[in-house]
Amino acid sequence: MTGEREARMGLCALGSQGAPALARAVVEFGAVDVWEGLLRAGDTTRFSRLAASVDITAVTSATAACGARFVVPGDDEWPAALAGLEDVxxxxxxxxxxxxxxxxxxxxxxxxxxxxxxxxxxxxxxxxxxxxxxxxxxxxxxxxxxxxxxxxxxxxxxxxxxxxxxxxxxxxxxxxxxxxxxxxxxxxxxxxxxxxxxxxxxxxxxxxxxxxxxxxxxxxxxxxxxxxxxxxxxxxxxxxxxxxxxxxxxxxxxxxxxxxxxxxxxxxxxxxxxxxxxxxxxxxxLAPLGAAADGPTRGDRRPIDELAQELREVREAVAAGERVTAAELGRRTGQNTVTALALAAELVELGWLDGEGGVFALPSRPTPVRAERR
Amino acid sequence: MTGEREARMGLCALGSQGAPALARAVVEFGAVDVWEGLLRAGDTTRFSRLAASVDITAVTSATAACGARFVVPGDDEWPAALAGLEDVxxxxxxxxxxxxxxxxxxxxxxxxxxxxxxxxxxxxxxxxxxxxxxxxxxxxxxxxxxxxxxxxxxxxxxxxxxxxxxxxxxxxxxxxxxxxxxxxxxxxxxxxxxxxxxxxxxxxxxxxxxxxxxxxxxxxxxxxxxxxxxxxxxxxxxxxxxxxxxxxxxxxxxxxxxxxxxxxxxxxxxxxxxxxxxxxxxxxxLAPLGAAADGPTRGDRRPIDELAQELREVREAVAAGERVTAAELGRRTGQNTVTALALAAELVELGWLDGEGGVFALPSRPTPVRAERR
Structure with a gap:
């Protein structure tokens, strides 16, 4: 009995990405059933011949060996936006x-x-x-x-x-x-x-x-x-x-x-x-960065006290109504400009700051907290 | 008693082109009434002061002296498309x-x-x-x-x-x-x-x-x-x-x-x-050149035997279904390329040929004759 992750790894290893029939089958029957069906089908179809040659253990080892990771739908790192590809x-x-x-x-x-x-x-x-x-x-x-x-x-x-x-x-x-x-x-x-x-x-x-x-x-x-x-x-x-x-x-x-x-x-x-x-x-x-959109991470801001200390310091260095450069944020927080820029960009990503052209400000809309969004 | 042409010349000579009030007055009351009204008004308004200083005889002489002509709505050479400016x-x-x-x-x-x-x-x-x-x-x-x-x-x-x-x-x-x-x-x-x-x-x-x-x-x-x-x-x-x-x-x-x-x-x-x-x-x-549009000259084709001899020769040098350059038309009609181009362009203007990028062809739609358009 194959697991979901192994089945998906096997399907990827077929090298038939983008084939509508295979994609549709996975939507209809699930990755495990499709993968096991292909393995059972032996030499009967192009996909099943390809499946027979896939060595999942070897792919797993190669993944680890090159310092990569394999992610599937449902994993934290899986980009939800890819769901938009279904039926297109x-x-x-x-x-x-x-x-x-x-x-x-x-x-x-x-x-x-x-x-x-x-x-x-x-x-x-x-x-x-x-x-x-x-x-x-x-x-x-x-x-x-x-x-x-x-x-x-x-x-x-x-x-x-x-x-x-x-x-x-x-x-x-x-x-x-x-x-x-x-x-x-x-x-x-x-x-x-x-x-x-x-x-x-x-x-x-x-x-x-x-x-x-x-x-x-x-x-x-x-x-x-x-x-x-x-x-x-x-x-x-x-x-x-x-x-x-x-x-x-x-x-x-x-x-x-x-x-x-x-x-x-x-x-x-x-x-x-x-x-x-x-x-x-x-x-x-575009929607302002951090506004609610299709990805689950967008606008899904944590309360400010859940932010890492260094992020919180940068956020708190920006006063309401002012527009601050990364260099100025660095001066205010004792960081170098590049670090301040990276932290500010992360705050923009998380929806805690607005940023454009290297200048940052508090978001123009009220800052939601997680509880309000549930 | 001033004529329409003199009144319009006088109005032009005010130098107040584009003034909405003046344009509206001419639409409402006609050029003659507006011009005579301005002349009677003496020193009372800016327009009437300007009107008092206009010498229509001198403008007429200056027009002839520089080899220009003055045209007004209704003249053959008046571009009908300018009517689009009314009320805008x-x-x-x-x-x-x-x-x-x-x-x-x-x-x-x-x-x-x-x-x-x-x-x-x-x-x-x-x-x-x-x-x-x-x-x-x-x-x-x-x-x-x-x-x-x-x-x-x-x-x-x-x-x-x-x-x-x-x-x-x-x-x-x-x-x-x-x-x-x-x-x-x-x-x-x-x-x-x-x-x-x-x-x-x-x-x-x-x-x-x-x-x-x-x-x-x-x-x-x-x-x-x-x-x-x-x-x-x-x-x-x-x-x-x-x-x-x-x-x-x-x-x-x-x-x-x-x-x-x-x-x-x-x-x-x-x-x-x-x-x-x-x-x-x-x-x-754009509409194909020669197609009926707002100008009275567009697509208003004369029967082919009403065309000047040299135009008719160029038109008759183009066979159905072929695309011919001006140089080739010149060869076929014994004209130089520039003359052939000018004649072909005139035929395009009159709706007798289609022309694009210096290549000419018979019009793709059936050639209407004047009688059919009435």
Whole structure:
């Protein structure tokens, strides 16, 4: 008798992520029944042949060996927002991931923004993606992307550069994030953020895996921002996922003389994306950080005396009605600026502060306590 | 007893264009009664003091002296589209012009596109405005702008450069188009197009005249395109006029790193303009050239045997189902390319050909004859 976690690990190890039939079967019959059914079916179907070759013990060992963890729905670290993927199909792919491998910091995608775009981007696009991501990360928003060259890498770097949080959803094992040329960046993401995959350690990227991966990027985020993308591009697929799962889809315009402006411009023109020119525009499109939304961690603030001492000190250093920089918070609490920024960003994430462009203030709405929300 | 034409000339010579009270009075009581009333009122009001100083004989002489003509509603050359300005007020200005001075080619604004933007534009904006205007002019669309430095000048030059038609609406007399630095361009416009003003010859530009002028640019055109404009700009006023009189308002995006992208981006974001990346996008937003619209000349095609011989030859050189360049039409009719282009553009204007991007074809809808339209 297999457990839920092992069944989901086995289903992930099939490498058939995004297959609508498999996702539907798991919704209908549960992961354990589907997995055991596949094992019993022997050599009869493609999925059952793949299942017979999966060694769950080996996958478990490989997970531990690379310092990753495997999470499934119901776990504390499971992002509730992924439930939005149920019953949604885009370009022949569908489904809530059966499980996720995580490597690095605790996953903190609530209120996050996906920044995606062309691999072969221009200097303009790289700068726009990095600055937008930095500004949003300073305001406390997680930056989610796909670790690809170009716009994805610029987004991760922008967030990391200001001490912000970033999550990279990859289409290979978390121990060998693709592309290998971004290995240094991947290491930095796993220190300052989280590497995420629905494929087991050791998995190499396969063609379909990139499109399947895009659905996770879109569903994890509150908004998907397309920076530069040619007419046919993965970013356009991520934008389609964003619209399909009800996320805000935003696009950064560029010169009409650049072919990499074609997807952002077409999305805007066709009403599939809203034009944004900077982080202020993005914030205007989104619920304030910490407001109640689909994720269970959003706005679910603990009473202030439940906060860690260092968090409480930063929160108490902000007076009503004033706007304070991270540097000033550092001076008031005796921390260095980077630490103060990190603590303030965490308070923004928890809903105890509002933050935008590196300036923090008490939330404009009254601070709810847990008891009021129950 | 003053005639209608003299009364309207007198009203124009007051220099109070755009004043809502005066415009309303002319609608209510007619130009003759308003003008005679002002003359009788002596020194009692600002308008009557201005009226007392107008010398209609001198204005008539000055009109003839500079080779201009004065047209009023009801004249063949009067653009019917200006009727859209009745009962519309934007930023404290309003009104159908009482009359217009025209200098150059016959006014042909039907199906036209206004291209407006910043005086201090960037090289990107200048290129975008010139290329867009050239592509639209090659397709047979009049390009309307304000002869200002920057985007306006690029729009006129773009149209003239491909042998297209362009109209410049100026905020001074047609004999001294402002700015003087664009005198060479103004001379070219009056050769290849038309200079238009609601102020008499000799008039110097006054501050309010620029905003009043914008309403004519917007009303003459079927669409207003904003290329580059800072947050506070005349182009934004022209866009407001476009929306107020029910024209399509379009905007060309640019790099988010440029402050001159702010007005186009804001117009798009706020739903006040549709993003366009090129002439194809503009054509998609507009009725096909020659389709019936508000102007009396649109789609009002004469039977083919009423066309001038040279026009008929070009039309008959295009076979059903084929797409022919101006160069090829030139070869087939023994004309040079520029002449063939001009004739083909005229056929597009008259509704006998479809034209886009310099390629011509028979109209996709059946060709109506005048009798069928009555």
């Amino acid at each position: 199909e885009v370009a022949g792919q569908a489904g809530v991931p059966f499980g996720l491998w995580l490597k690095g910091q605790p996953l903190a995608s609530a209120g996050g923004v996906a920044v995606v775009g062309a691999r072969a981007c221009t200097g303009y696009g790289e700068r726009a993606a990095a600055e937008l991501s930095a500004d949003l990360a300073v305001g406390g928003r997680p930056i989610i992307s796909g670790l690809a060259y170009g716009i994805d890498a610029a987004a991760h770097r922008g967030a990391l550069g200001v001490g912000g949080y970033t999550a990279a959803v990859v289409a290979s094992g978390v121990d060998r994030p693709y592309p290998a040329g971004n290995a240094t960046l991947a290491a930095a993401v796993s220190r300052g953020g989280t590497i995420i995959s629905e494929l087991p350690p050791g998995a190499l990227p396969a063609r379909g895996a990139f499109l399947a991966r895009n659905r996770i990027i879109a569903a994890l985020a509150e908004a998907v921002i397309v920076v530069e993308a040619a007419l046919r591009s993965g970013a356009k697929n991520t934008a389609s996922w964003g619209n399909a799962v009800g996320r805000r889809v935003l696009a950064v315009p560029g010169p009409i003389t650049s072919s990499l402006s074609s997807t952002p411009h077409r999305l805007i023109r066709d009403g599939e994306a809203t034009l944004v020119g900077g982080a202020e525009d993005v914030e205007r499109e | 007020e934007v930023a404290g200005q309003a009104g159908v012009p009482f009359g217009l001075w025209l200098k150059g080619q016959p006014l042909a604004s039907a199906g036209g596109v206004a291209v407006v933007g910043a005086r201090a534009c960037t090289g990107y904006g200048e290129r975008a405005a010139a290329e867009l205007s050239a592509d639209l002019a090659v397709g047979g669309r009049p390009i309307i702008s304000g002869l200002a430095y920057g985007i306006d000048a690029a729009a006129h030059r773009g149209a003239l450069g491909v042998g297209g038609y362009t109209a410049a609406v100026v905020a001074s007399g047609v004999d001294r188009p402002y700015p003087a630095g664009n005198a060479t361009l103004a001379a070219a416009v009056s050769r290849g197009g038309t200079i238009i003003s609601e102020l008499p010859p000799g008039a110097l530009p006054a501050r309010g005249a620029f905003l009043a002028r914008n309403r004519i640019i917007a009303a003459l055109a079927e669409a207003v395109i904003v290329v580059e404009a800072a947050l506070r700009s005349g182009a934004k006023n022209t866009a407001s006029w476009g929306n107020a009189v029910g024209r399509r308002v379009l905007a060309v995006p640019g790099p988010i790193t440029s402050s001159l992208s702010s007005t186009p981006h804001r117009l798009i974001r706020d739903g006040e303009a549709t993003l366009v990346g090129g002439a194809e996008d503009v054509e998609r937003e």
